[in-house]
Amino acid sequence: MDVKDKTYSALILILICIWSVVLIFSIPKPQSDIQAPLLIKTNAKIGENSLTFPHSEPGSYCDSWKNTKTKTVWTDRPSAYSSLKLIDFGWNMLKSNKNGKALQFINPNNLNYDETEWKTVSKAQFQETNEALFLIPKEANVIFTRMYWYGDSDNNNIQTARLGIDYACPGQIFNHIPGASAFCRKDYLQEYILDYQRRYASLGLFHCFTGSLTPKSYIMNEPEHCKAFIDELERQTDKFNSKNMPIEWILKSPLQHKGYGIQLIDFEKANYYINLYRGNLRKEINCYNVAEEDKHLIAQKYISNPALIQGRKFDFRVFAIIINSDPLVALWAPENGHTRLSDQEFDKLSSDFTTHITANVAGANPDSLEFLKSYRFNLREIAYYFRDILGDHEAWLERVAFPQIKKNLIHMFRSTQQNFLIKRIGLMEFYGVDFIMNDTLENIYLLESNRRPDVQEKNPNLQYREDMLLEDFSTVAEYFLKTGANSINTNEIFRSLKAFKPLIDETKNDPYFGVLPIECRIPFKDLNTNLPTDPMIAPLKHYVNSKE
Template sequence: MAVVWDMSQWTQAWRIDSLQPTVRSSGTRTTTSGTIMYGRTAGGANQSVTNGNSNSGANSGGGASGGAQGHDKLKIGFCTDLDKSVLVNNFEKRGWHQVNGDDDWHFYWAGVQTCRNIFSVDSGYRMHDNQMINHFPNHYELSRKDLLVKNIKRYRKDLERDGNPLAEKTESNNSSGTRYLYLDFVPTTFVLPADYNMFVEEYRKFPLSTWIMKPCGKSQGAGIFLINKLSKLKKWSREAKGPFHPQIAKESYVISRYIDNPLLIGGKKFDLRLYVLVASFRPLKAYLFKQGFCRFCTVKYDTSVTELDNMYVHLTNVSVQKHGGEYNTLHGGKWSVQNLALYLEGTRGKEVTDRLFGAISWLIVHSLRAVAPVMASDRHCFECYGYDIIIDNALKPWLVEVNASPSLTSTTVNDRILKYKLIDNILSVVLPPDGVPDVRWNKVPSADALGNFELLIDEELAAQDEQHQNSSSNTHSKTSKMGSRWK
């Protein structure tokens, strides 16, 4: 289905002024879309490069076009563990040359294990100011399923302890007790075997519920299965302790309440894969790639017990679906997010659609805020995360998981174009305007350098805005305490 989409409309769908919710404070209802941390065109006075080696005339745009005018003697060497043309072609387009990891490199697109080795205390490796790498040292705080849940739970508890209105609770419809009114974006989840007794207690309150089991350290649908009876979990536990599965016994699993009322299109379940670029965790600087996509199951959704083990019904991972008999190699079972927005506007209305995408942005920002305090925010690092999100039939988004190494394999022509553009735009955002890696740069890309990325949050710019607002007027000091919704 070929659809022409007006990207200006798409941008508006993701702006902060369309987001929910409003936060209640002191008995009044106050909208909190005040500061411009989302959808802001970065640049202006903060746009100049702080690179001590660069010429003042070298600030001509994003990383792709700036070249190395301010570093005439610096020939940029790149290194990568992945033999992917979308990477190498983008690097070579910039005039970079490939080197080995043992050589003097400036830009390393590494696998997670290589990154851990580089940052290991035992390695003794120290990066210089003109080196960048594509992972944060402890990215697993966000990408491991058990740690993500732990960090989000801690984040909510900290806000609750501080009396922050974001931690307000309300009565829950489908689980015991209460739920968070504004931060309820992950399904009820327990870590096994540690939380087994708590899980059993929750399960017995809702014995007809379905749960999904996932190994904490795996991806691409490996090791996932659904259960709707406690006996099935006990059977799995017994088998896991047997001599044929010694590796399973050592693994931690998360077990989450299954979203059994997903939004269906054409009768099929789908999820969203969105790309989120983090340039810094402290201060938090994050960007959303507007060209995400939906991944569809190849078999129509069916909640019957007979289909509980049919992963072609329940798992949207391309690595799973491509082995199904109904898999379409032409479109790869994918649909652009722009097409999804257009479909929802036509079937549910624009206001509801805008609110959904606003809630997705809200979800992403607060998941990043949850891990920011424990993340090692090294200035040499940036990271592109693959966010997997399920939308239920009430148009509520749920965070399923976050991938630190989203696949760069292309399954279709459109997929290849998208991922080539993704890498190109990442480089333009994280590199200074002259295109030379430099950790002394203030990491504020120009509007042109953003490409298809849009600013989700920049705490540094927001703090400057707030400081400016406070200095320009003291008469509104009481009403401005709520500040931005992202706080």
């Protein structure tokens, strides 16, 4: 080997070493106080990842619906603030038909998918009824619903079984994506996060998703999780007594929001659960027969060192929207969210519920309500409030807040992306996503996500921020109306928006705009049938299967 070859070989070796060092240091480090979740011991069954979109039946609503490209909208809540704002943006609000046929359960006391029939509805008086979605005028080009009314005994909405047949026709814009709200249930979110972690692990990509999006959580209906939670409580009760035990764990109901359904685990409550699942004699933990009322509960680590505004605990809301399910296109609004403060100054030893909860806590006290209204900060205002601690507060936004929130949102959407089984342009979903951070101002945690959130701002002086979100929704709907909802040019859409910024765009070579490394961008879209199904998908899936 001559000198030239030796030099060349040495150079190659040096480059390989440098690349290895860079790769090692580029692996994301887990946040310091987030622990990896305990995996559910189930065998994932991946593969069933398609759901045929129903074709319009002869004589059905969608069989004769045509896109007239006029700005017409039907809503189930015409008096709601968001509905009235659409009128301000040039949309013509249509009324429901008074007469027509609607799908109804044959036996109201036995709500069964298979036991339904079409009945003629005459002189319908109210929009918010079981029949509402079947009385939409054919002139409607946008359907903008707040609620779902036609539920079975499990609270699944049977109206979605007729999606694409009796409403939300191909080409008709609809503000919901069946399947795109599994993460709005706290228990479903935890199960999908664990499944997401396993998928990365099966590929050896452990560094792509470390820890969890939320504070450490246990699913009570999973025996290993339940046992781990009881162990945590025993460690606490051995260390503290009823006078000095801090709140370190809470229990959350999966379906309730705005602070409802949350239990603070104090000394008394901790002993209640220890005795329930271990017994007074501290026998082996029995978590294989979880009490019915506990089956869907989530036990979650309480952030006992939260950042405080005016001495009060706070969380903050970030708004996001999916404007296309596959390819996935999602946006977020970094400047248009708000904080929510607790009603009392923070005391980690207090058992006063309003000390720890930040949603809907101001009661009839007008002074308290006015105080809370004055602290509705967006992310930039949060940074400015803590400027003396942060120093360069703008740098903190770019270094800590924006990257962590974007990464959490991206992983939340990706972890449940397998549910987005309806691959049709023109379906959208709007969310309010709540976060909290600890007093280091370095760690931000996802608390929960809410579908179709309220956009009537508590502080009227800041209403313009949430109006911008509705205006952007109107802009995207108008784009789909113009194109017939048969194509999507994200560059054109992004240029026309005021509040929302790109978060995920699978039409691009880098779908995550630099947030995820190349090897971590693999999408997980195969449906794990062992996981719970989004309630909005279940009726549609049942309907499709019954037709096969």
